[in-house]
Amino acid sequence: MRGSTAHVGRARLGALTGLVILALGACSEDRPQSVLRPAGEYARKADGLWDLTFGVAVVIFLLVEGALVFTLFRYRARPGREAVQFHGNAKLEVILTLVPALILAGIAVPTIRTVFDLARKPEGALPITIKAHQFWWEYQYPGAGVVTANELHIPTGRPVYLTMEGELTDRVSGGNEVNHSFWIPRLGGTQDVVPGRITHLTLEADEPGTYLGQCKEFCGLGHANMRLRAVAQTPGDFDAWLSDQQQPSDPPSSGLAAEGARLFAEGSQDGQFANGPACASCHAVDSTALEAANIGPNLTHFAGRSTFAGAIFKRTDENLAAWLENPAGVKPGALMPDVGLTQEQIDALVAYLQTLE
């Protein structure tokens, strides 16, 4: 008996310690995905509304719980004392209905104002088109004719107006595409990307830096690995980045990388590798034009990205080699096929990919 009580005690202590550690984690300064640390105008608007409603909720909580605790003690059962018996109290019920209704009506004013404010297309905003795929993000800069993936570049101090075009079919399998949801908590709200529909979201970053995000709508096996990064740059740096993106990358002229370029375009034989098509049938490397091969991420400036495959791997030679050897082995659910590469082919392709600046 005593043994099992000690056992339960220890289990409780363990659970409590776990909870405390989890809760304390929220106090960490480095919370890259916290909505409570807005880093721009649009995230701040939503956060301001949250602060207000949370403040009102805390006051109501204290009043209601205070009244409850007071009543429990003040009117607790005592020998020889009987509660007053009555049926209904119209006055009290009217008050209890009216007061919450007034509070809700009061909160509705700033709520509706903020909702409409966030939904409005801001003047002078930079337009970016987003497409969501299983399990990676595609970004298009209309006008500039630039297509890139997973790492979104934006200028600081200027609203960015995102247009999310939900595609109906998955580009690899041809099957139905599913819902995804775009979310960079420190820069703005979240918005679903729905097949067959167009949705919008506005972001803004005050300061240069990297802001992390995540697909927020369960979309299949790779959902947790469908991350994203936003790189905010000063307007000058952003313009320089964008014009770099407009240039084609230089093809390597000799060595291992040149062999990789050949394999990429032609496969090992007749446009094929042992188990699948050449890379170029799914990936563009020479142009960011929309009509270029775009089943997978555009790789024209791949070596300018710090991560790949839904922003989950650092762009190192080792990670790239592991990816090419068996994509779904390192990222469960990944739709890029294992085309059956030899070690020599992998080495050449990695050398090539790392030249695509």
Ligand code: HEC
């Ligand atoms: C059938 C189409 C297809 C073929 C063929 C293909 N890929 Fe991919 N590739 C994809 C898809 C889809 C993704 C996105 C997977 C993900 O992130 O979940 C991808 C992702 C990548 C990435 C990561 C890009 C990024 O920025 O996230 C690299 C690098 C890559 N592929 C290289 C190659 C190479 C090299 C070959 C040839 C050996 C190749 N791919 C063949 C479809 C393909």
Ligand SMILES: [Cu+2]
């Ligand atoms: Cu998703």
